[in-house]
Amino acid sequence: MTGFLARHRQRFLTVAADHGLTPAHLGALVSLQPGDDRSMRSLAEAWHCDASNVTWLVDRLEERGLVRRESSPSDRRVKTVVLTKAGERLRDQVDTELSRPPEQMLALGHDDLAALHRILDRLGGDGGEPVHPL
Amino acid sequence: MTGFLARHRQRFLTVAADHGLTPAHLGALVSLQPGDDRSMRSLAEAWHCDASNVTWLVDRLEERGLVRRESSPSDRRVKTVVLTKAGERLRDQVDTELSRPPEQMLALGHDDLAALHRILDRLGGDGGEPVHPL
DNA sequence: TATTGTTATACTCTATAACTATA
DNA sequence: TATAGTTATAGAGTATAACAATA
Numbered sequence: 001m002t003g004f005l006a007r008h009r010q011r012f013l014t015v016a017a018d019h020g021l022t023p024a025h026l027g028a029l030v031s032l033q034p035g036d037d038r039s040m041r042s043l044a045e046a047w048h049c050d051a052s053n054v055t056w057l058v059d060r061l062e063e064r065g066l067v068r069r070e071s072s073p074s075d076r077r078v079k080t081v082v083l084t085k086a087g088e089r090l091r092d093q094v095d096t097e098l099s100r101p102p103e104q105m106l107a108l109g110h111d112d113l114a115a116l117h118r119i120l121d122r123l124g125g126d127g128g129e130p131v132h133p134l
Numbered sequence: 135m136t137g138f139l140a141r142h143r144q145r146f147l148t149v150a151a152d153h154g155l156t157p158a159h160l161g162a163l164v165s166l167q168p169g170d171d172r173s174m175r176s177l178a179e180a181w182h183c184d185a186s187n188v189t190w191l192v193d194r195l196e197e198r199g200l201v202r203r204e205s206s207p208s209d210r211r212v213k214t215v216v217l218t219k220a221g222e223r224l225r226d227q228v229d230t231e232l233s234r235p236p237e238q239m240l241a242l243g244h245d246d247l248a249a250l251h252r253i254l255d256r257l258g259g260d261g262g263e264p265v266h267p268l
Numbered sequence: 269t270a271t272t273g274t275t276a277t278a279c280t281c282t283a284t285a286a287c288t289a290t291a
Numbered sequence: 292t293a294t295a296g297t298t299a300t301a302g303a304g305t306a307t308a309a310c311a312a313t314a
Contacts (some may be wrong), residue, residue: 066190077272077313115249123238211290211295
């Protein structure tokens with residue numbers, strides 16, 4: 001299982017490099033949801049990093065036109081980060097690439113797939129928090 | 135499955151921090167086998183990093199007394215890296231920590247465990263190379 | 269006075285290039 | 292001349308501390 005996990009990690013790094021993103025930027029991009037509207041501060045917590053680093057990460061995503069800062073009308077200190085159209089497209093694309101099952105998994109029969117699905121459910125496959133950047 | 139993989143990644147980072155190691159140092163330590171006797175050069179290839187970085191990684195492991203440089207008798211340019219007793223102990227300990235199944239997995243019944251084992255075999259669970267540090 | 273986000277700065281990890289010593 | 296390892300140096304990514312604007 002360790003080998004399987006290591007290969008997935010490697011794929012994460014490869015997908016990031018393919019799109020000219022650092023691992024942290026890829027994680028950040030994927031963690032943003034299309035309808036979302038999140039303050040910088042909340043992103044710092046979600047990404048487990050310092051606020052100043054959020055400034056830097058968002059700066060680069062904004063330079064690439066993937067993301068846009070907006071000022072919150074309710075509190076003018078707060079800036080909120082939203083995906084642009086281009087950001088949504090790239091996010092969906094890399095999300096698809098990251099979710100694509102490895103070929104050995106595609107070769108599994110129906111019974112094995114059902115078993116895997118059941119087991120992952122029991123393992124709490126999507127419980128807890130979303131992916132963190134690092 | 136992505137959530138499961140992310141949690142494993144998080145555990146790797148936590149184990150590293152708990153022992154005062156960077157992720158790269160933890161990966162390096164785990165990749166060394168007790169009887170091994172490997173040149174710096176071969177480690178650079180195994181770890182997919184530059185030779186100068188191997189010098190730095192081994193420096194810190196040596197400062198901690200986990201590893202020892204020895205000169206190869208056959209080629210005096212070559213230095214070989216071996217685990218000390220303390221290094222073997224720590225390596226075994228973190229290896230155990232990293233291999234410990236998450237509690238949800240311990241809760242799986244015999245049939246599910248057998249199925250998981252069979253499926254991971256089909257997925258090539260331990261094919262390919264050992265874990266790389268990064 | 270406390271909080272949001274930014275800027276200035278320093279630290280860590282990594283790589284590239286130059287160097288020493290062997291081969 | 293080429294190779295193993297080190298040292299000097301630069302770059303990327305991260306954090307800490309000081310700051311401006313707003314609450």
